[in-house]
Structures are given as C-alpha cells and as structure tokens.
C-alpha cells in the first residue's frame with residue numbers, strides 16, 4: 001500500500017511538471033528580426049537589446065518566426 005501511495009505521488013508530481021511547462025509560455029521575442037526564442041535558448045541569452053519577454057501566442061501574433069536553434 002505504501003508503495004502505491006509513493007507511486008501515486010510521483011505520478012502527480014510528474015504531471016504537475018508537465019502542466020507547468022505547458023503554461024510557461026513566455027518566450028524571448030526579437031523585435032528586430034522577429035525571431036521567437038525559448039527563454040533558455042543561447043540566442044535569447046545573447047539578445048539583450050531588441051528582445052522582449054512576451055507570451056508565445058503574442059509573439060506569433062506579431063509575426064514571429066521560430067528560431068532554428070530552439071524552435072521558438
């Protein structure tokens with residue numbers, strides 16, 4: 001029974017991680033090249049001047065293009 005509870009808790013935590021990733025939709029959007037980067041992308045880290053943090057859907061609404069390295 002104890003094992004079952006532990007397995008159940010692991011299952012819940014694994015799903016919470018997936019859910020939080022799905023909602024973490026903030027991306028780095030380059031207002032000059034219109035490239036959309038994941039926040040963790042090395043290009044996003046280099047891009048400090050023209051990049052803004054916005055929601056992924058807003059970036060694509062503005063005509064964003066997915067980065068070839070991180071896929072946006």
Ligand SMILES: [Zn+2]
Nearest residue numbers: 037041067070
């Ligand atoms: Zn990128």
